[in-house]
Structures are given as structure tokens and as C-alpha cells.
Amino acid sequence: MIYTITLNPAIDRLIKIKGTLTKKLTNRVQNVEYDLGGKGLHVSNVLTKFNIENEALGYIGEVNQQLMGNILAKKSIRHHLLVEDGASTRECMVVMDDTNAGSLMITENGFHVSEKSHYKLIDFLNQFVTKKDIVVIAGSMPPNYTIAQLQEIINTIKSKNSFIACDLSGEALAAVVDMGINFIKPNQYEVQVLLRDTNTTLIQKIEELARLIDYVVVSLGKGGSYVAHKNAIYHVSSPSVQEQNDTGAGDVFVGTFIAQLVKGKDLQTIMKYATGCAASKVTKHNSTDFDVKEAESYFDRISIKKLGSDDYVVS
Ligand code: TA6
DSSP states (O other): OEEEEESSOEEEEEEEESSOOOTTSOOOEEEEEEEEESHHHHHHHHHHHTTOOEEEEEEEESTTHHHHHHHHHHTTOOEEEEEETTOOOEEEEEEEOTTOSOOEEEEOOOOOOOHHHHHHHHHHHHHHOOTTOEEEEESOOOTTOOHHHHHHHHHHHHTTTOEEEEEOOHHHHHHHHTTOOSEEOOBHHHHHHHSSOTTSOHHHHHHHHHTTOSEEEEEOGGGOEEEEETTEEEEEOOOOOOOSOOTTHHHHHHHHHHHHHHTTOOHHHHHHHHHHHHHHHHTSSSSSOOOHHHHHHTGGGOOEEEOSTTOEEOO
16 A cells, blocks of 8 residues: 655645736636645545555645545545644645746645644554555645654654655755655755755765665756666656646656556656656646656657766666
């Protein structure tokens, strides 16, 4: 089983504006749509699309529970989300216009999670997670959540010897890196702040992280990604596509990477599918859609180079 944990889920409100989004003008809304938000939930959506058994864990608010429930049901996402009384799941506004120049994201902070809910999650993990499971923890933390609480979650999962993947940032990412986890996916800026020595280059930092963590993926935006595994670092290029909305592309990358890993694919295949599916996501107007066939059609435009003395091309 793969468990995803989204400590701070969201409902994405996709707002399509007529013409070009402009400050100081009245930007008229053409269309509004709701979609799933929150990084772990996105990963669950990807795994579900790949027919991989998974369950989404985390917290949602009672006030708009029905709207969230409907979104999850529409996407057939299996979940055990703990409901916080009197709280509302945050909204994340994703604004797009007619220029196809990408989206603008404005996100709320989320609600306070009670100690009771935190311990319910710990109890669930203690009771159900086993050595054979993978746990993916992704997204920001609720405003009152402490690093100690996050570490308690990681320690609980570690006590089961499960594979732990984290898509976290800032202080939360820094806190889990030293704990002996198996997968991280920071972007190039997040990596810079991770390791204390400011004189090292990005590649040296990736090498350092790869000594601690089995899979280190560093996203470079349109520049693709670096993937470090087993003493090797690869640069994976990203195909250029007609961008509509890049929201959720990183989550599609993580979900696809884990899905291919679970299917037992080799690293080259894993990297191609993750990159291709993320690129396909960018061409879609909502936060979650991607097309595997379309991703496969990009494969000959994705190059994988192993970094080393002579930087040779793997595929
Ligand atoms: O990655 C996309 C997304 O999950 C959006 O759907 C949106 O809800 C947002 O990220 C939340 O990000 P955060 O880092 O605050 O958890």
C-alpha cells in the first residue's frame, strides 16, 4: 500500500480571466472551476490513475467537507482524512488568462490542526503502516503545526522501516533530510538553503544529499531536473510544450516517479515517465489532468545525461 499524507490540503479554485490579467484593471472572470489541491492528494490522484493501490491521509475542515468529499469521489481517491470540527479546508486560487503564459497561484494558509487530530494520525500510522508500504508526505504544514510534530510522524513511519518520500520545503525539508528518508524533490533554490556550507555548488550539494537519501530529485523548472541515485547524477531535460497551467506539475512528477518505482521500472524509464507526465500536465487547464499517451509521445524529446567526466547521454 502507498499512503500519501497531506497535512494542509486545499481546494483549488481555478479562475479563468478574459484577455490578459492586468494589475489596476478590472479583470473579468470567464469561468470558475474547483479542483483537488494539496500535494499529497495530487500524488494520490496520479497513483489512482496508474491503478496503484493507495490511501490519502491528512486533515480536512468540517465546514466545506462536502465540497472536498465530492472532488475526491469524482476522482475515485480512497482516503482516510481526519475531519477538524469548525474548520474550513483552505482555498488556493489559480488564475489563468487568455495568454497561455502560465498561471498565478494565491493560496490561503489553512486551519489549525488540534493535538487530538495529530495523535489520531499517529495512531493510524502505528496501526496500519508496515515495512512493505511507501509513505509520501507532501505539501506545506498547517499554520500551527510544529517541526516536532512532523518529526513524530516521520519517526513513527521509520519505526516500521517503510520507504519515506517527502515533497516538503523550507524548515520542514531541512528537518527531515537528516532523519534517514528515501526520496526528496526540492527545487534548485530549496537545495541551496538546505546544506549549511554556502561555498558548495548545486551539484556538490546534490552529491552530499545523495549520500543521505536514496533518490534526490532537484527540479529546475523548464530546465528539467537533476536526479541522483546510487552514486550517479543525471540531468533530465524537459520537452517544451504549450503551457496552460503548471500548477500540480511537480506533484504529477512525484506521483509518476513513485508509480513507476512501484511497478519495478528501471531508473531511465522512471525519469522519462515522470518528466513526460509532468509536461503533459502543464498543457492542461486544471490542476490534476495529464495524459500518459501524450507523455509517451514526448519521450524522444527527453534526453537523460549522466554527469561525470565526459557527461554522456544515457537515452
Ligand atoms: O502543487 C500544486 C498544489 O498542490 C496546488 O493544488 C495547491 O493547492 C498548492 O500546491 C498547495 O501548496 P502548498 O505548498 O501550500 O501545500
